[in-house]
Amino acid sequence: MKLKLLALSCCLAAAFTAQAQIVEDAQSENKTYKPNVGDITTEVAVNLEHGIFLNGGQLRVRKFTAENKALRLGTSLNYDFSKQGEESSGSTFSISIAPGIEKHFAGTNRLSPYIGAELPIGFRSSRAESADYIIEGSTNSNGYEGRSNFNIGLNGLAGVDYYFAPRFYVGFEVGAGIQYQKHSDVKVIHKRHSDFNDEREGYHSIRFSPFSTGGIRLGFVF
Numbered sequence: 001m002k003l004k005l006l007a008l009s010c011c012l013a014a015a016f017t018a019q020a021q022i023v024e025d026a027q028s029e030n031k032t033y034k035p036n037v038g039d040i041t042t043e044v045a046v047n048l049e050h051g052i053f054l055n056g057g058q059l060r061v062r063k064f065t066a067e068n069k070a071l072r073l074g075t076s077l078n079y080d081f082s083k084q085g086e087e088s089s090g091s092t093f094s095i096s097i098a099p100g101i102e103k104h105f106a107g108t109n110r111l112s113p114y115i116g117a118e119l120p121i122g123f124r125s126s127r128a129e130s131a132d133y134i135i136e137g138s139t140n141s142n143g144y145e146g147r148s149n150f151n152i153g154l155n156g157l158a159g160v161d162y163y164f165a166p167r168f169y170v171g172f173e174v175g176a177g178i179q180y181q182k183h184s185d186v187k188v189i190h191k192r193h194s195d196f197n198d199e200r201e202g203y204h205s206i207r208f209s210p211f212s213t214g215g216i217r218l219g220f221v222f
Helices: 002-030
Strands: 040-047 051-053 059-066 069-085 088-104 111-118 121-129 133-136 149-165 168-183 186-190 198-200 203-212 216-221
Touching: 069 111, 088 149, 149 216
Parallel strands: none
Antiparallel strands: 040 051, 040 059, 040 216, 059 069, 069 088, 088 111, 088 121, 111 149, 121 133, 121 149, 133 186, 149 168, 168 203, 168 216, 186 198
16 A cells, blocks of 8 residues: 555656646746847857957947847957066057847747858057157067057948847857958157158058857846
8 A cells, every 4th residue: 555655646746847847938938048130249258278258359239139130349459568677568458349230030939040241340559668768659679569540441241149048148159251451650769869760661462261169158238
């Protein structure tokens, strides 16, 4: 008799657990995980080796203008100043924006694959000074390291977002792009010997390269 009661209890417990799981799955499918029209997202990149950091130094936001379309904007602003000695220092200032657009596909209730494009535009200004000279347009007398420049590019993108909870997601993005850079002139001004002043002419460069987020993107929906 006791064995029959124990077996019946186990069957009832298993049936109750299965029914609860079915109800939970049904409720989960009815939840809204993905952004709605008008929602805004923001995100950072997570790398297991380097921790949490901004995407390529950028703060990125997106606004969904439709269920399957989003406008995106990445921005960055950096200033770096280093002082190597009493009369030796170097500084770099840079600013960039990257407007773009994304086309999202149906995927699943939680998964949102997309493709897109962005137009990164940036500017960098550099300067260095020591007891003997001033460098305008670079942080090094060779004229190549940290050189001032203006750059503009065009990137093609492909990525995926997975909403592990309502309004929270992880994602991954890869792409490839072309970038044009106009490198500024570099002037080396000698404080003690003006006859040794030097000016190095700027130049143009174009490069094409693939890229990825270097980890996973972690974001949330406002």
